Structure formats: C-alpha cells, structure tokens
Amino acid sequence: MGDPASVAFRRARREDLRALLELLNDAKMGNIPEHLEDPLPRVYEDAFAVIDADRNQLLLVGEVEGRIVASLQLTFIPGIASRGAWRAQVETVRVARDLRGQGIGEPMMRYVIGLARERGCDRMQLTTNKARDDAQRFYRRLGFVASHEGMKLWLR
C-alpha cells in the first residue's frame, strides 16, 4: 500500500464502478450494503451513466497506486437568487476504513473546493450525520459553518 500523500484525484470511470461500490460498503454508514454480484446489477451501470453524462455532476475518486481509496460526488446546482449564483454540493464522501486519519480527506475536499471556485459557485454545502463528531470537526477545519439543520424525509 503506497503513501496516502501520493493520492491523485480524477473523474470516476466506468471501470471504477465495482471498486467504488466496494468502497461504499467498506465505509458504509448504517446504509444497506450494495449488492456486488458479477456482473454488477444493471442499476449501477445505469446510475453511473446518468451521472457521467451530466456536466453538473462529478463523481470523483482518489487513487493511490491504482487503488480507489476515496470518493465523493459533487453536484453543481444553478439558482436564480444572489444574481443567479451556483451552489456546489458534496454528497457521499467516503475514505477507505484502513486509511482514515491519514490526510486523504482534506486534499480531496480542497480539490473540489477549487473546482467549485472555478465554476463560480458562491458556496459549497453538505450535510453530515449529527452522530459523526469527527466529520463535523473535519469540515469545520476546512472553514465550513454548521449554520443549518440538515433535514431528511425518507420516501421509501
């Protein structure tokens, strides 16, 4: 296993899909595990294609010596308020369990903050589970402010 400091970030490719789903399972946060039969269920291929085709979506992976060790999804959301300002939203931030606390999350977030600035977004936003104190501290260190309640309504 290489040096986590050598992590490189890039857009996910279709051939990363299984590794991405394994990362979701490895790092799962109380969610139902993904089912990783071979071949992968078609729903995943379809979901990947939808995300990949949308210029307002970026599924990002962090790679160390060919291993996918981190990922997140960035969504650019247009709006009319604040003179048509765009928001950058971060979802599904994951770092491989064995590599937590080794400085992978911070460069990943700084990378997408840079992308959001390039696209002219006026803010970045995310929600993080209230039980995850460590995650809140992490985002605060990056300058995020917990000004809002993150409210969820389950539909199924």
Place this chain on the structure above:
Amino acid sequence: MGDPASVAFRRARREDLRALLELLNDAKMGNIPEHLEDPLPRVYEDAFAVIDADRNQLLLVGEVEGRIVASLQLTFIPGIASRGAWRAQVETVRVARDLRGQGIGEPMMRYVIGLARERGCDRMQLTTNKARDDAQRFYRRLGFVASHEGMKLWLR
C-alpha cells in the same frame, strides 16, 4: 387578494421571473437583495434558462389569482449508492410575507414530495437555518428528521 387555499402550483415561466425575484426580496433571509432594474439584469434571464432547460431542476411557483405567492426549487440528484437511488433536494423555499401561516407552504411541500415519489427518489432533503425554529417545526410536521448538520462554506 384571493383565498390562499386556492393556491395552484406549476413550473415557473420566464415571464414570472420578476415576480419570483420580488418574492425573494420580500421574503429575504439575511441575503443581499436582488437588483430589479428594468429590464432585469441579464444574469437572471441566463440563470432561469439554465434551470428551465435541465430536467433535473424544477423551479416551482404557487399562484393565487395570478399573483406569485410562493416558490421553491427542486433538484433531482442521481447517485450510485443504494442501488442507484435518486435524491430530491429542496432549496430556496419562500412564501410571501403577508401570507405566512395561512397554509400555503404545506401543500407546496406535499406537491413536491409527490413529484419526488413519482421520480422514484428514496429521500427528500433540505437544510434550514438553525435560527428559524418555525421552519424546523414546519418540516418536522411533514415528517422530516433533523438527523444531519447542514454545513456551508462561503466561496466569495
């Protein structure tokens, strides 16, 4: 002024843009007011066009006897997790100041919850400022759970 109970919801049209921006100013929440010169600054027309052209965006208005009295923006976000589940996100919920507490917000939210179910989303999500106790109560009544911190990073 007609009966708020007669509010009708529909996709915003370009000719609603000034009324929508006036609603944002009327209901503003500590934000910088929108500048409503005549003609409207081009940035608003451009932002509206981007939203209107994207099938994953819905700028919704509530209308009572020809007056735009409420609005919100619904964003459908694709994902790979949870077998490719979609999220429905609500932003920029506004009700005209003189019509608050008259039962316009609830049917508007129920309307978009219905749309999110039709699109097969597994959850609806939004953030609401922690200072707005009334808004939190409102969303809790609809079944939302404040399970997450809503974190924001200002980029300019």
